[in-house]
Amino acid sequence: MTDARTATAVSYGLTGVLTALWAATLPATDVRLNLGSGRLGALLTGLAVGALVAMPVAGRLAGPRLLPVTAPAAAAALVVVALAPTVQVLAVAAVLLGAAFGALNVALSLRAVAVERAAGRPVMAWMHGVWTLGAVAGGAIASASLRAGLDVRVLMAGGAVAVAIAFASVTRVRVESVSLAAKGSPAPRSRLLVLLGVIGAAAFVSEGAATDWAGVHAVRVLGAEPSTGSLVYTVFFVAMTVVRLLGDAVRDRIGAAGTIGLAGGVATAGYALVLLSGAAPAGIRVGCAMVGWTLAGAGMAVVWPIVASAIGAAGGAGRLSAVTAISYGGGLVGPAVIGYVAAHATLPVGLSIPAVLALLVAAAAPAVLRQVGRPVLPLNTRRVP
Template identity: 65%
Template structure:
């Protein structure tokens, strides 16, 4: 299997892993009677573990290489799902969430590093397609979870068995080859030819964080919103999660061609507007009768998924195009994923103090921020250094 095929398979399997966590949250909430407040603390525990581990992961990748880090972290993260599955109370669930967050944090950095390395070696945009395989895995995993819950499966058994199967599958995947280091201008003609300045690099992370907060709101709160606010059953709550990722998957597989045709700035602006419209429908759903409200919310989450589909792939691609350095990528990943992990926990806090619809105004505002503030920023990042002639035909990105 080629390096592109291997990284795509790794992303697909980790998408299934994400579904085993996100799509089972409504059932876990019902099993342990957590409520919005404890769910918020649970997500904060996950975030804390990830934020501690991500900067360390960049240093480990420089010492071990990204390939070795991915081969170790992927099956370990799958096994980590057994902790929440077997938790018998809120306390043990919180502890297991911290451990799982650390494992997820290392895995996310390893995946980003290897995806950037593959794109640099191919000298063309593939990042959205690679992330599309992740969402395809998330859709498949969400569909399996929904079907299993509708059939009456115990959520604990479902998560534990899924964790074991995924661990074996990820351990069997051959590592992605580490491409030889070459000047960025010679291998990736569609991005900056030098690393972004520290300020721009941090702002890249902020854009990624805004995207991940909106995505994390769907992963962790779409199902809960459907069950607790709109009156849907837990299986329908899992279906809302699946609808979000179906839309995201479709757009990601078209994302590389869309980016090449429209350019980075127009693509990001279109993404933000679409996601903002989606969150508008989600917020309006609570004002409608139950049956109509669920349908309106599903349409809104679908638009939100379509809108946020390529924001993070573009951010990763622009940074990886420079030199793909492990510490730089891990820094931006930490900021971005950190926002995505802390954001849903903040939503839980606001929901417990007020209402969940009020809390969902946070990702709605961030989607609007992506539409307005991100385009000029990404345009500046893509022009941080003069381009160097290349033997490859150039791709227009802005």
């Protein structure tokens, strides 16, 4: 089981690297093809559409070959993106990349659920922590390579091929798979699926808020230097990574419902500090916001892993992909909604959206998880490739 767990964790880390090879090189691709903000926005929309369409399909096609197929497909799609000679080709490639990433995320979640249930203890948060480490490492490699003068096309295509080769070695590892709808365990009803999707979306909206707006809030609202604004973003993701790597032990001790309630409470307290930081004395405003974003990252770190574990074990592959689509969709829309509210009111008012969602997690998520059932159900294992 150790080999299967390690192989699955490495798959998560490689996916993080692959994601970074896309995201961290986007500015260089923008310059290469002279995209501009309008085309760039359309490109990101195409990526999102591809992912949202592919996730439910991947759930229907779920099987032992899903991860070995979707992993190289995602790498191949990134190669097409890297070598796209025109904006039109890039637009099509972005949709394909989004679809491949969406299917790959579903495949990873299903594999992690199988590993978790075979192990009989939580591992999902740790897996997502490894994904974050992979994304950070991939981003650092991309940044250093571009600074050294490496052509962005060579970087993306070469990196994608290297990741695909690494994937080939780990996706062949056999794991103790399980029937994801265990005998005697009723599948969650549609209402619960939507609620789980909203809870998952809260985590992704919070992550998007930190990515797109934490630094802007520090600079524009609190008067920090741009370099300090970047640090605010960093502390959020450092806290998220640390808690994900440690969160399974907490969940194992106090249960999924207790952990997600605690997580929502910590995140709510963090957002309260962020929203109140503008009214704090000038000397401590930025520090107050940093503590707030740290708590928000720490709190929301385990929300999606717990949701994915619960629905994957109790509801089947199709339901997991549906909840994933709802959650990811919320994460894609949320930052844009925050920006719209900020433009028509203020940024702190916009940031009240993830704050309210964090409060919703604290208040409602434990009861929802208790209705779904235990995330790790009795074993019904079989060997699969």
